[in-house]
Amino acid sequence: IPVSSDLIWTPCFEKFTCANLQVPLDYEEPSAGQTVIAFIKKDANTTGPTQDILYNPGGPGGSGIGAFLGAHKRLSEALGPQYNLVSFDPRGVNNSGPVVDYYECLERDLKNAEPTKQAWCASKIASGKAQYIGTPAVAQDLLRYIEKRNVELGRSAQEARLWYYGASYGTMIGTTFAALYPDRVGRLVLDGVVRADLHYQGRWSEYPRMTEDIMGQFAPHCLGAGPQGCKFCWKNDTVTSIEERIQKILGSLKTEPLAWMPDRRRPKEKVYMTYDHLHHFMFQATYHPVSYFPLLASVLLDLERGDASSLGKISNQTSKGEVEYWPHQAISCVDSWRTFAAASEKRADDPVVHFDKMKDAAELCRNAWFTKYPPASQQFPGFSMTITAFPILFVSSAMDPVTPMQGARAMSQFFPGSVVMEQTSIGHCAISGPSNCTISRVQGYLSGQMPPIDAVCPAKELPFAAVN
Numbered sequence: 001i002p003v004s005s006d007l008i009w010t011p012c013f014e015k016f017t018c019a020n021l022q023v024p025l026d027y028e029e030p031s032a033g034q035t036v037i038a039f040i041k042k043d044a045n046t047t048g049p050t051q052d053i054l055y056n057p058g059g060p061g062g063s064g065i066g067a068f069l070g071a072h073k074r075l076s077e078a079l080g081p082q083y084n085l086v087s088f089d090p091r092g093v094n095n096s097g098p099v100v101d102y103y104e105c106l107e108r109d110l111k112n113a114e115p116t117k118q119a120w121c122a123s124k125i126a127s128g129k130a131q132y133i134g135t136p137a138v139a140q141d142l143l144r145y146i147e148k149r150n151v152e153l154g155r156s157a158q159e160a161r162l163w164y165y166g167a168s169y170g171t172m173i174g175t176t177f178a179a180l181y182p183d184r185v186g187r188l189v190l191d192g193v194v195r196a197d198l199h200y201q202g203r204w205s206e207y208p209r210m211t212e213d214i215m216g217q218f219a220p221h222c223l224g225a226g227p228q229g230c231k232f233c234w235k236n237d238t239v240t241s242i243e244e245r246i247q248k249i250l251g252s253l254k255t256e257p258l259a260w261m262p263d264r265r266r267p268k269e270k271v272y273m274t275y276d277h278l279h280h281f282m283f284q285a286t287y288h289p290v291s292y293f294p295l296l297a298s299v300l301l302d303l304e305r306g307d308a309s310s311l312g313k314i315s316n317q318t319s320k321g322e323v324e325y326w327p328h329q330a331i332s333c334v335d336s337w338r339t340f341a342a343a344s345e346k347r348a349d350d351p352v353v354h355f356d357k358m359k360d361a362a363e364l365c366r367n368a369w370f371t372k373y374p375p376a377s378q379q380f381p382g383f384s385m386t387i388t389a390f391p392i393l394f395v396s397s398a399m400d401p402v403t404p405m406q407g408a409r410a411m412s413q414f415f416p417g418s419v420v421m422e423q424t425s426i427g428h429c430a431i432s433g434p435s436n437c438t439i440s441r442v443q444g445y446l447s448g449q450m451p452p453i454d455a456v457c458p459a460k461e462l463p464f465a466a467v468n
Contacts, residue, residue, distance in 0.1 A: 003036050007148050013069060017041050023144050025098065025132045028377040035132070037141050038095035039088045040065045042072045045081045049153060051163055051186075053079055053446075054142065055087045058168030058192075060135070060335075061328035063094035078434050079165060079189075080443050090173070091141065092133035092327050100130045100330060131372035133327075134334035136380045139177040143184060161186030161389065163446075167429045168403060171394075172196040175411055176380060178388050185388040187446050191395040192429035193408040197383050199332070202339030202365075211401040214286040214426055217463070218293055219243045225464035232297035232304075249303050253278055258308035262316070273308035277315050286401035287428040293463035333365035335380070337373045383414040391417040393445045395438070398459075399426045421451050425459035435460040 001010050003020040012018035019039045026032040044050045055075060057067035068075075068087035075085055089096035105121035113121070142164070147157035163186040166174040171190035178185050198206050219242040222230035232242065257272035281299065285292035295314070302310045373379075392415050394408040405422060412418045423430040423438050430438055437457035445451060 001038070007039070007145075007152050009041065012040065015042070016069075017043070018065075020095075021141075021145060021148065023141055025129060026375045026377055027140055027144075029375060032132070032375070033129075035091065035097035035129070037088060037091065037097075037145075038065060039086060039145065040068055042068075042076075042085045044084050045076075050082060050084055052084045052086050052146075052149060053163045053165055053187075054145070055085060055164070056090070056166045056170030056173055057087075058166075058170050059090070059093070059328060060169050060331035061093055062169065064088045064090065065095060074431070075165070078431060078439050078442060080446065083163075083446075088141075088145075090133075090135075090138045090331075092130065092331060098129035098132055100128060100133065100327070125372070128372070130330050131334060131374050132378065133331055134337075134374045134378050134380075135172055135176050135331065136180065136335075136374070136378045138173050139180055140378070142173070142177055143181055146184070160184065163187045165189045165431075166191070167431055168192045169194055171403070171411075172199060174392070175383070175414070178392060178415060179380075179383055179386055182386050182388040185390050185392070187390060188388075188392045189395060189442055189445065190392060190408075190411075191431050192400055192403040193394050193396060193411050194403055195407045195410055197410070197414075200335055200338075200380050200382065202336030204332070204336075207402070208404045208406045209402060210399055210404045211283060211286050214289060214399050214401050215282060217289065217399070217426060218285075218296065219246075221289075221293065221463040221465075222297060229464045230294070230297045232300045245304065246300060249300060250275055250278060253303070258303065258306065258311075260308040260312035262312065271312055273303075273311045273315070277311055278303065281311065281314055283401070288432050289426050289463040290433055290461055329365075334372060334374050336365070337379070339365075383411075385416060386414060387416055388418075391415070391419060391450060393442070393451065394418060394420045395430045395442070396420065396422055397427055397430050397432075398422055398424045400428050402428060419451050419453055419455065421455040421457065423457045423459060426462065430457075433460050 001012065001018045001020045002008050003022050005022045007019045007021060009017035009019050020036045021039060022034050022036055024030060024032065025035050055068060056064050057071065064087035068085070072085055079085070092098060092100050105124060142162055146160035146162050150160040151157050161184055162177060164174055164177070171192060172194045174188045174190045175196045178188060195207055198204070219239045222233050222242055223237060223239055225233065227233050227235055253273065253275040257274040259270040260273055261270055263269060282296065285296045299310045299314065302308070394412050396403070396405045396408040398405065408420045412420050421441060423435060425433055427433065435457050441451045441455060441457060
């Protein structure tokens with residue numbers, strides 16, 4: 001795919017077109033150099049000019065292009081076939097630059113590393129470009145894209161407006177763009193809304209969570225489906241007895257992990273399934289319970305019988321498609337630079353621990369030897385009351401494990417005129433299972449009709465049984 005400061009669309013992946021857009025690392029400091037942002041487009045099923053809708057699936061660290069290849073049909077059904085759908089890899093992710101090739105320096109306690117390794121990492125961190133991969137820079141890249149796209153279509157760059165669907169972290173890209181360029185908002189559908197205000201302040205431990213609440217829905221839905229609909233349900237079970245059996249399985253795995261043979265031809269090559277494996281899968285199941293609760297029921301039944309094979313196979317599969325861990329950390333640290341910059345400049349001597357166990361940005365980013373502050377042009381000033389050229393539509397599932405309804409309501413307060421719409425579903429983002437009502441409301445919004453304030457749409461289906 002050729003690299004150009006203009007959009008040159010080239011056939012890719014059989015039925016798509018791709019472009020590598022060259023952009024400045026720092027839009028206000030040309031001497032900083034250039035980087036490349038990768039875009040992918042699926043043209044609408046119509047003739048003549050049509051509107052682009054950009055899409056980001058979440059992260060940070062998630063590949064928009066990778067997700068788009070599997071999600072474009074579902075997006076077209078939800079948003080409407082009359083739009084061109086476009087996705088992209090944000091800075092520092094997958095096909096887009098700048099290349100940050102020293103993530104290994106962030107994942108270990110360097111004071112115990114070999115001196116040559118310490119020197120290599122120190123040099124890489126000092127000379128690297130990670131300070132340019134923050135979310136405000138991504139918002140600037142989207143502005144550059146819509147302006148270049150307008151010029152490509154023979155229109156004025158200054159008249160360009162962003163039409164965008166963002167999920168999870170993608171909502172933070174959307175709210176950041178809206179805060180920086182309110183007069184450039186065309187349509188923003190933000191689904192599964194991140195508390196971007198907390199993110200930029202490094203207050204990650206304060207993110208609202210509903211993971212346990214959603215797992216608490218497993219037993220009643222399993223019981224409601226009965227033995228015919230839920231494999232883990234016995235004839236005389238109650239909600240309490242199902243929950244007790246689950247806790248017994250978890251407790252057993254803590255003390256006695258179960259062996260699994262990935263290849264029966266090699267019986268000596270065993271892998272042990274632990275409490276952590278099951279706990280991780282249960283967390284993943286909360287993202288889309290309609291699909292994963294029935295599978296979880298089968299896994300739990302197997303484990304109760306002493307068979308860890310189904311959990312082992314799932315653990316192998318699910319570990320391959322996750323958001324890259326260290327781009328996630330690096331982008332988050334750049335975004336919340338004020339928090340760890342304001343803290344003690346002395347680096348912590350503690351070894352780096354997992355992202356989800358850290359209490360705040362200051363500890364995480366210093367522990368990772370990450371002290372790359374973004375340039376002044378990419379330092380987000382914070383949210384304030386902002387009126388956008390067209391109101392934002394915030395969408396949320398009634399029960400979302402990591403971006404509950406509180407996030408949508410909190411972010412909506414910064415944008416007068418915006419509307420929060422609830423879908424009474426369980427899982428991460430409404431797009432994971434949009435009902436006809438949700439699709440109709442979203443497509444109406446794209447056509448210029450705002451949903452009613454506090455609109456509610458029923459779920460399409462719930463775990464173990466279709467609702468409508």
